[in-house]
Amino acid sequence: MSAVARTAARTALRAVARSAAKPSVASRSYSLLARAATAAPKVSQAQWPRGIKTLDFAGTKEVVYERADWPLPKLQEYFKNDTLALIGYGSQGHGQGLNARDNGMNVIVGVREGGESWRLAQEDGWVPGETLFPIEEAIKRGSIIMNLLSDAAQSATWPALAPLITKGKTLYFSHGFSVVFKDDTKVIPPTDVDVILVAPKGSGRTVRTLFKEGRGINSSIAVWQDVTGKAKEKAVALGVAVGSGYLYETTFEKEVYSDLYGERGVLMGGIQGMFKAQYEVLRANGHSPSEAFNETVEEATQSLFPLIGQYGMDYMYAACSTTARRGALDWAPIFEKANRPVFEALYKSVRDGTETRKSLEFNNRDTYRQDLEKELKEIDSQEIWRAGKVVRSLRPDYKQS
Numbered sequence: 014m015s016a017v018a019r020t021a022a023r024t025a026l027r028a029v030a031r032s033a034a035k036p037s038v039a040s041r042s043y044s045l046l047a048r049a050a051t052a053a054p055k056v057s058q059a060q061w062p063r064g065i066k067t068l069d070f071a072g073t074k075e076v077v078y079e080r081a082d083w084p085l086p087k088l089q090e091y092f093k094n095d096t097l098a099l100i101g102y103g104s105q106g107h108g109q110g111l112n113a114r115d116n117g118m119n120v121i122v123g124v125r126e127g128g129e130s131w132r133l134a135q136e137d138g139w140v141p142g143e144t145l146f147p148i149e150e151a152i153k154r155g156s157i158i159m160n161l162l163s164d165a166a167q168s169a170t171w172p173a174l175a176p177l178i179t180k181g182k183t184l185y186f187s188h189g190f191s192v193v194f195k196d197d198t199k200v201i202p203p204t205d206v207d208v209i210l211v212a213p214k215g216s217g218r219t220v221r222t223l224f225k226e227g228r229g230i231n232s233s234i235a236v237w238q239d240v241t242g243k244a245k246e247k248a249v250a251l252g253v254a255v256g257s258g259y260l261y262e263t264t265f266e267k268e269v270y271s272d273l274y275g276e277r278g279v280l281m282g283g284i285q286g287m288f289k290a291q292y293e294v295l296r297a298n299g300h301s302p303s304e305a306f307n308e309t310v311e312e313a314t315q316s317l318f319p320l321i322g323q324y325g326m327d328y329m330y331a332a333c334s335t336t337a338r339r340g341a342l343d344w345a346p347i348f349e350k351a352n353r354p355v356f357e358a359l360y361k362s363v364r365d366g367t368e369t370r371k372s373l374e375f376n377n378r379d380t381y382r383q384d385l386e387k388e389l390k391e392i393d394s395q396e397i398w399r400a401g402k403v404v405r406s407l408r409p410d411y412k413q414s
């Protein structure tokens with residue numbers, strides 16, 4: 014895809030995301046519910062249901078918190094004296110900010126004046142001087158400072174922003190990155206504020222679309238510093254306010270290690286590596302691009318992986334032929350053995366900060382956008398993904414974007 018086509022595709026994607034951001038019937042009724050709840054008679058705290066659950070996850074007991082624990086009147090009462098200052102309006106800022114606003118929270122957005130986020134925020138209805146401010150001004154006005162700048166920007170802006178995070182405010186992150194790797198990022202929170210985390214397990218766009226469908230993303234929560242004794246409760250409540258369906262507890266360290274590991278592994282890096290290796294062996298043995306792509310990517314994404322998501326691995330195996338099943342059962346442990354050392358090396362590289370340093374170095378470059386574009390273009394021009402475009406165009410429901 015040419016740079017021009019890419020820009021067009023990105024614009025189209027933004028348009029889709031923006032149209033997805035327009036209130037649906039479901040979200041309208043949800044925000045109506047939120048507004049009605051604002052006007053609803055006050056309920057005493059003793060009457061609020063408490064529904065924290067301890068669940069047995071394959072033999073390990075874990076506490077989960079659900080949205081049902083925080084009905085809207087309770088949520089709105091809890092935050093009635095707070096201003097949520099959302100700093101940054103990228104993927105998470107957009108999703109979390111709009112959800113919190115629809116839930117009746119008092120939300121303001123802080124971004125660079127005149128930047129792309131400033132423009133996008135206005136498109137979503139944030140008003141300069143009322144609910145949209147330059148970053149420093151938003152922090153001054155906020156009681157809960159939600160740092161949703163990109164991780165590299167959190168580090169780059171910290172010297173200017175840190176003095177504004179004064180006693181009594183709460184500092185909120187959606188990733189443990191900045192504070193856990195403080196030796197590299199230099200992000201060291203003041204000692205007199207609560208520092209909490211709500212990390213949605215998905216993109217900010219999904220945070221928004223699931224909320225609008227009346228569902229909710231699952232998120233993890235954690236506490237880095239508890240000055241008030243209320244830090245965990247606040248994290249859970251904020252998690253619900255930004256659109257989580259249920260929340261599980263972790264630590265800042267575990268959140269960042271598992272997140273960096275997962276995205277470099279099976280979620281993104283590993284899957285591209287596996288797909289490409291399998292495809293290239295098929296091609297080297299004389300199989301056509303369409304056959305190699307179908308047997309590698311198309312069947313995975315269109316047929317088998319959704320079954321794993323819905324019902325689990327055994328169900329997917331059971332849904333396949335006896336021949337496929339026998340082979341998969343035999344080869345799974347071979348892949349596990351071959352991959353285990355790679356995953357061990359990856360975890361070590363995450364844990365010792367190597368991955369963080371690489372990420373900060375790359376994402377802070379002046380040429381960051383061009384360098385990224387170049388690498389993504391290399392993937393796009395690989396034969397497997399060029400073949401994929403043609404295969405996708407053959408789907409009966411294919412729509413030219």
Ligand SMILES: NC(=O)c1ccc[n+]([C@@H]2O[C@H](COP(=O)([O-])OP(=O)(O)OC[C@H]3O[C@@H](n4cnc5c(N)ncnc54)[C@H](OP(=O)(O)O)[C@@H]3O)[C@@H](O)[C@H]2O)c1
Nearest residue numbers: 101102103104105125128129130161162163166187188216
């Ligand atoms: N994206 C995800 O899927 C995801 C999932 C879970 C958690 N998280 C975490 O959520 C946080 C936010 O992530 P994100 O993906 O939403 O961020 P993002 O899209 O990368 O954030 C971009 C935001 O940072 C601002 N920014 C970039 N450089 C800046 C600078 N030097 N000075 C001031 N502002 C700057 C941008 O403003 P301009 O438009 O003005 O450049 C924009 O508002 C991160 O901690 C991330 O790890 C992300």
